[in-house]
Amino acid sequence: MSGYTTSEMMTVAAARRLNNGAVCFVGIGLPSTAANLARLTHAPGVVLIYESGPIGAKPTVLPLSIGDGELSETADTVVSTPEIFRYWLQSGRIDVGFLGAAQIDRFANINTTVIGPYAKPRTRLPGAGGAPEIAANAKEVFIIVRHSPRAFVSKLDFITSVGYLDGGDARSRLGLPGKGPMAVITDLCTMEPDPLSKELTVTSIHSGVTRAQIQKATAWRVRFAAAVPETPVPRAAELKALRDLQARTAAAHGTTLAASD
Amino acid sequence: MAQIIILREAVAHLIHDGDTIALEGFTHLIPFAAGHEIVRQGRKNLSLVRMTPDLIYDQLIGAGCASKLKFSWGGNPGVGSLHRLRDAVENGWPHELMLEEHSHADMANAYVAGAANLPFTVLRGYAGSDLPKHNHNIRAIRCPFTGEELAATPAIRPDVTVIHAQRADRAGNVLLWGILGVQKEAALAARRLIVTVEEIVDSLDAPPNACILPQWTVTAVCAVPGGAFPSYAQGFYERDNRFYLAWDVIARNRETFQSWIKRHILDTSDFNDFKRVYSESSGHPSMRPR
Numbered sequence: 395m396s397g398y399t400t401s402e403m404m405t406v407a408a409a410r411r412l413n414n415g416a417v418c419f420v421g422i423g424l425p426s427t428a429a430n431l432a433r434l435t436h437a438p439g440v441v442l443i444y445e446s447g448p449i450g451a452k453p454t455v456l457p458l459s460i461g462d463g464e465l466s467e468t469a470d471t472v473v474s475t476p477e478i479f480r481y482w483l484q485s486g487r488i489d490v491g492f493l494g495a496a497q498i499d500r501f502a503n504i505n506t507t508v509i510g511p512y513a514k515p516r517t518r519l520p521g522a523g524g525a526p527e528i529a530a531n532a533k534e535v536f537i538i539v540r541h542s543p544r545a546f547v548s549k550l551d552f553i554t555s556v557g558y559l560d561g562g563d564a565r566s567r568l569g570l571p572g573k574g575p576m577a578v579i580t581d582l583c584t585m586e587p588d589p590l591s592k593e594l595t596v597t598s599i600h601s602g603v604t605r606a607q608i609q610k611a612t613a614w615r616v617r618f619a620a621a622v623p624e625t626p627v628p629r630a631a632e633l634k635a636l637r638d639l640q641a642r643t644a645a646a647h648g649t650t651l652a653a654s655d
Numbered sequence: 656m657a658q659i660i661i662l663r664e665a666v667a668h669l670i671h672d673g674d675t676i677a678l679e680g681f682t683h684l685i686p687f688a689a690g691h692e693i694v695r696q697g698r699k700n701l702s703l704v705r706m707t708p709d710l711i712y713d714q715l716i717g718a719g720c721a722s723k724l725k726f727s728w729g730g731n732p733g734v735g736s737l738h739r740l741r742d743a744v745e746n747g748w749p750h751e752l753m754l755e756e757h758s759h760a761d762m763a764n765a766y767v768a769g770a771a772n773l774p775f776t777v778l779r780g781y782a783g784s785d786l787p788k789h790n791h792n793i794r795a796i797r798c799p800f801t802g803e804e805l806a807a808t809p810a811i812r813p814d815v816t817v818i819h820a821q822r823a824d825r826a827g828n829v830l831l832w833g834i835l836g837v838q839k840e841a842a843l844a845a846r847r848l849i850v851t852v853e854e855i856v857d858s859l860d861a862p863p864n865a866c867i868l869p870q871w872t873v874t875a876v877c878a879v880p881g882g883a884f885p886s887y888a889q890g891f892y893e894r895d896n897r898f899y900l901a902w903d904v905i906a907r908n909r910e911t912f913q914s915w916i917k918r919h920i921l922d923t924s925d926f927n928d929f930k931r932v933y934s935e936s937s938g939h940p941s942m943r944p945r
Contacts, residue, residue, distance in 0.1 A: 447681070457896065458733035458896055460898075460900075461834045466683075466833050467889075472833065472834060477765060479763050480760075480764070507756075512789050517741075519730075520760070521728050523727060524728075525758070527759075527778075530780060554730065567784070568782045569782070
């Protein structure tokens with residue numbers, strides 16, 4: 395037994411990406427869990443901003459929705475939704491946008507809108523929310539998503555939020571303010587864009603995971619970096635902070651919702 | 656000037672078939688009681704506007720009140736899908752629903768433009784996204800000063816906006832606090848404004864920069880304690896996450912949805928009656944106090 399789950403490994407690996415003091419625009423669910431784990435471990439000074447309006451939120455339990463009272467009660471200030479998007483995101487004040495995804499392609503474009511044709515979708519997904527402008531305007535973007543061939547697809551049915559479009563200099567030609575996705579953290583590995591082609595490339599593999607497993611969970615032919623180290627395993631203090639956070643959340647909400655795992 | 660009336664009268668007099676209506680509240684202060692009353696009075700052909708349709712519009716869509724939805728994120732927050740919204744989009748049940756889909760930033764901007772009585776809003780957004788290909792109300796505009804290409808969207812001007820707030824005074828001045836979402840903008844963008852409140856008090860006693868809607872901007876104020884349930888009202892009660900989870904099961908199936916709507920909304924006389932029936936059917940009180 396390894397002593398931790400693949401989900402815990404993913405959350406810890408994502409949390410480590412956040413530097414102390416970074417101003418981070420956080421999506422609900424996995425991104426929020428990872429960002430709060432960072433705040434409770436190595437990055438106590440990280441500033442968490444949620445699109446519902448809280449700036450500098452310091453929740454003691456994880457929010458189950460984007461606008462939980464816990465966020466506004468622990469924030470430095472709470473502003474309106476227009477202000478969050480206009481003064482804080484569009485203005486370029488966000489260091490890191492932390493996103494999830496239903497589908498992602500090899501250039502880190504994201505689909506959260508539809509599976510199938512737009513006019514007659516097989517599956518109607520929730521839609522854009524704040525993600526298109528976060529993906530465009532945050533200085534850097536991290537994406538956290540579970541690895542499966544249904545999520546890591548060769549062609550998106552719909553581009554909701556842009557990564558590097560069809561690669562190379564396509565994103566910079568669009569003139570988007572932010573640099574784009576700098577890492578995709580999954581339950582199997584970490585992928586980063588190739589400096590030139592911008593194709594997602596495996597740069598570290600979680601302990602116990604094989605290259606074949608990653609390929610099997612990815613619909614395109616996966617590229618691996620020249621040297622692919624093993625992701626450092628979660629430390630005891632990281633696991634304790636994460637498990638305590640999830641236990642507090644379960645106790646407070648009387649339930650364990652999917653969004654917090 | 657605000658009239659203080661009961662919710663049934665406000666909906667009967669101010670919301671008509673075919674109206675464009677915005678029931679706003681970003682997770683917090685969602686005006687569920689007003690949504691129920693619209694279903695109860697059988698409004699049809701409504702054009703719904705709301706950033707996050709949430710359970711409140713899932714109920715209106717499933718009950719057949721809506722012909723159009725303008726939105727930016729349509730899920731059950733923290734749980735998953737809005738099954739009635741999906742059934743309408745994927746299968747046309749109970750009838751076709753026209754979608755107009757934006758991003759949050761754009762919708763928020765469009766409310767600001769409506770409140771400011773401007774025809775449209777500009778946004779640095781959507782570049783590279785497929786959304787403008789499917790929405791003719793997202794267009795490109797060039798800045799006359801810098802030449803930068805930006806996205807433009809028409810202002811939102813609802814016939815009626817409905818919001819829920821914590822408090823009003825006896826003249827109808829309204830005070831809300833906590834997560835404010837786009838309520839102030841949606842309120843000022845509308846031709847008619849209905850506000851349901853937790854309580855009506857003698858004096859608001861609010862600090863100078865509090866979010867207050869002066870009574871002369873409000874058409875009707877209705878006292879509906881608990882009227883945001885199962886969302887929450889900061890200072891009054893918490894979000895009922897059990898309800899959001901239970902809704903996933905209720906709304907997944909057309910028959911269970913219809914019997915829930917019949918028992919809890921169509922066969923109840925008002926929101927107090929709903930709370931009574933909900934306590935019976937769920938086995939727990941409808942509000943968890945803070």
